[in-house]
Amino acid sequence: MTHRLYMEERIADALRELGNIGAGHAAAAFSEFVGEPVTMRVPLVELVAFDDVTEALGGPEAPVAVTYVRVSGDVAGHLFVIQPLDGARRLLSSLAPATGEEWPLSAMEESVLEELGNIMAAHYLSSLADFTRLTMRPSVPSVAVDMAQAILAMGMLEENPLGDFALVIHTAINVPEEQGRAHVFLFPSPGTERVLLRSLGIGDSV
């Protein structure tokens, strides 16, 4: 069972709208990269228990390939572009012949993945920044391939009045034919969600 805290509907709606704008542009970039049409789920905006954040990825130990970008500026937070490892391998093998020698990915495959994650993160953040007229500066991207929770915990380390719950804006992007999938997780730094909401004319905090 996933443990969530209640969030006021109009606030969830507003954040969902922002997630939709960001992820829509990230999905377009993903589609262009894989050369296939993609479909995007409506973003999930949740106050979810730390232990349950990885549920959508297949659990805490699910092997995933992740590009991480730290966000700073008016809006701060942590952005993760995530693919299940097997899906990432399939995608990479369709783009470049796999060497299969190195674990989990070759240096070449890792740099392709980093490039893809970087493009998706940049589209997500720039469309969100344009829409809200707030600054969001991405850090240099970094790639890791490992257990989902070990990586995503990076988004849950900041001091947080919600204790062991995190605010997560999560969008799943599917490549129907290829069974491929990407996820974008944005963890706004605690308090930053108010800045986002104010830009939409909503004053209350979550």
Place this chain on the structure above:
Amino acid sequence: MIHHVGMAELKIATEEHALRTFGLGSCVGLALYDEAAHIAGLAHIMLPASPNEAPQHVAKYVNTAVPRLVSLMMEQGAAKRRMRAKLAGGAQMFATLSGIDLMRVGPRNVEATLEALRSLGVPLVASDVGGSYGRTITLECLTGKLWIRSVQHGEYGI
């Protein structure tokens, strides 16, 4: 039976039971056991220091989690002089971003935990820390054996 210890949680178990916590990245898993009393405890700790002296989530911080785990063990009948510690986790999951503040959390968690154990007089007998990979750990309460599982290295005991 295996009891699950969540992020920012700590638990005690006894006898043939085991304690498990998933996906330690920069977080550390601190295992304490008293082999004679068959009592063991496991904490999944996220940060080296709490923002104040009495944080709401005691198990989230090294400075509050370690003393709490020791005192809970003693309440269950463990003796401090027989207590032994094992430590796992504290990785840097993104090795290339070393300049960013949160990136050093793993090593800082390890340092803070070793210091807390020293000040409480609980000896560390084994550890598997650092690197850049995630770990799931399982502690056997009867023996104090700590099993470590990772995506890349399989499972091994310390």
